[in-house]
Amino acid sequence: MGERTTITTKDGSFSAYVARPQAASAPAVVVIQEIFGVNQVMRDITDGLAAQGYLAICPDLFWRIEPGIDITDQSEAEWKRAFELFNAFDVDAGVKDIAATIAEIRKDPGCSGKVGAVGFCLGGLLAFLTATRTDADAAVSYYGVGIEGRVAEAEKLARPLLLHIAEEDQFVPKEAQKVILQALKDHPNIEIHTYPGRDHAFARVGGEHYNEADARLAGGRTLQFFKKTLG
Template sequence: MSTVTVTAADGGSFSAYVAKPSATPTAAVVVIQEIFGVNQVMRDLTDAYAAQGYLAICPDLFWRIEPGIDITDKTEAEWQKAFDLFGKFDVDLGVKDLIATLDHVRGMDGCNGKAGSVGYCLGGKLAYLMATRSDADANVSFYGVGLDELIGEADRISRPYLCHVAEKDGFVPPEAQAQFVPVLEANSKATVHVYAGQDHAFARVGGQHYDKASADLANRRTTEFFRTHLA
């Protein structure tokens, strides 16, 4: 495990946490952060994708606001900080930084040129936009927020996309889900799974809404999806 520096398309640079698999060359996975920065949860996820055999990289997407954010979901102050960062975050620039990360990891020693993305919460939204705006080979969203506002881009999805939706997501109400779930289900490149009774971040280990059975199912589906499309 280490960090690398990625050059942004519009100048400047940002750090990214990297976890390498035991054997290379292999495909890469860009792991996209929640609103808490590149914290222990994200580093553990990045390590887990490396353990599955991928060159995994998790970029610091808040670098334009405040580099090095590493907070948790355990205190009210941290939640307030996270929502403040979320409010200041420029989604379009974030996607460009992810595309820069994708290009960077494809050029790293040990990458065979194939690369996908997987994101959680804010990262789930960004993974959807990687499916619509980038040439990533496969993309996965875990309980992405705001997809209803971006569903007009769905016809741009040209590579396999997997979307995990929490039925009782407090940040993605039923009326929002009704806007994007049917559109994605009608797209031949997209697969949608709705997890009955689950709330936002049901796959965040140690989180308030963590549900092991649903998390294990979503993770298993993600593993199979990447094995199919990044092999």
């Protein structure tokens, strides 16, 4: 079972869900939410990372709009609300909140020092920006939406970044994928995997486009990447 913690910034305070591993000291991973808030899917991912030996934390990045958003992808009304939140969200402020989360979890007595990040959907874009704008030791982006408009930021990238791209992603069209791959494929710090036939959120358990085999493949690659980069 996870616990709740509060992170305080100069703009205000927000909550985060924390799951602890059995080890007294471990690397930390910040789990960056989709457009549905810190819901059961995100808490399960956070718990799963703790089970793999990481101190995992999932901050409520929608707190500036409305704290405590916890919705699913199972109804039309929830999708409508999710896109309202997505459109109201301030990406730059979100990255600052992730930086504050990294600083907070680094100070935790259970953190061995290194901190990674993994994000999905909106969180996939934020994971990319976490890699370029914060002192995270490593970051993983799952089907990030909007990366194609920010590829120039990769010039600032000094730490390892892993990208998972769904080749049939309805929110990241082929042209956008082409821009991302062309700009980033030769970057020394970036590893990219594409998933043929997969749509957006292929790793979201219970989602419409969930694919167990490729979710497992991407998850294995993510854990291998964290093992290599976070120790």
